[in-house]
Amino acid sequence: MNKVLAQGEVEIEIPFHDIDSMGIAWHGHYVKYLELARTAMLDGIDYDVQAMRDSGYAWPVIELHVRYAQPLKYRQKIRVVAELVEVEHRMKVNYRVFDIASGRRLTRAHTVQVALELDSGEMLFASPPALTRRVAAGAGD
Numbered sequence: 001m002n003k004v005l006a007q008g009e010v011e012i013e014i015p016f017h018d019i020d021s022m023g024i025a026w027h028g029h030y031v032k033y034l035e036l037a038r039t040a041m042l043d044g045i046d047y048d049v050q051a052m053r054d055s056g057y058a059w060p061v062i063e064l065h066v067r068y069a070q071p072l073k074y075r076q077k078i079r080v081v082a083e084l085v086e087v088e089h090r091m092k093v094n095y096r097v098f099d100i101a102s103g104r105r106l107t108r109a110h111t112v113q114v115a116l117e118l119d120s121g122e123m124l125f126a127s128p129p130a131l132t133r134r135v136a137a138g139a140g141d
Contacts, residue, residue: 002085002094005135008041009081011100014072025072031064034095034109037082041093045084045134055130056118059091063112070099070106077101087127087135090114 012033020026042048052059072078077100086092090112097107115124115131 002092004083004085005087006041006045006084006138007081008037008039008044009079010036010040011077011079012036014074014076014078016074018072019074023074027066027068030066030068030072030097030107030109033078033080033097034066034082034111037080037095038093038111041082041084045138047131047134052130053118055128057124057128057130058116058118059113060116061111061113064109065111066107066109068107070104072097072106078106084135087132089126091127091131 010033014025018025018029039048047055079098079100081096081098083094084091085094091114093111093113095107095109095111096105097109098105115128116122117124
């Protein structure tokens, strides 16, 4: 198992507008839930989207994998946990989605992001200090 370098989590109640014709959360909405948890995690190390831009980098998602073990239902309360597990050459984040009432894990996922220099559009082969210093310090630059 990978060492957790940073963590964030959010609690969400599945809204009606996320439900599909089968009465469960449409699979595409899971990405939004993951993004909310990743944002909370990045806020914890002071590296939100604005800080990324200010440091001269964009971090596009280049890989997304979701394992849908149990469906999410209307008004179900969930906890989404994001854990940063790699930063040397890329940013890899693992996710777990839990039912709050039972504690049961419902979904797991991961994303991979790479650093792009905003000025040149060039992909970096190592994560820039703007991220690695924050992770090493726990927050701040």
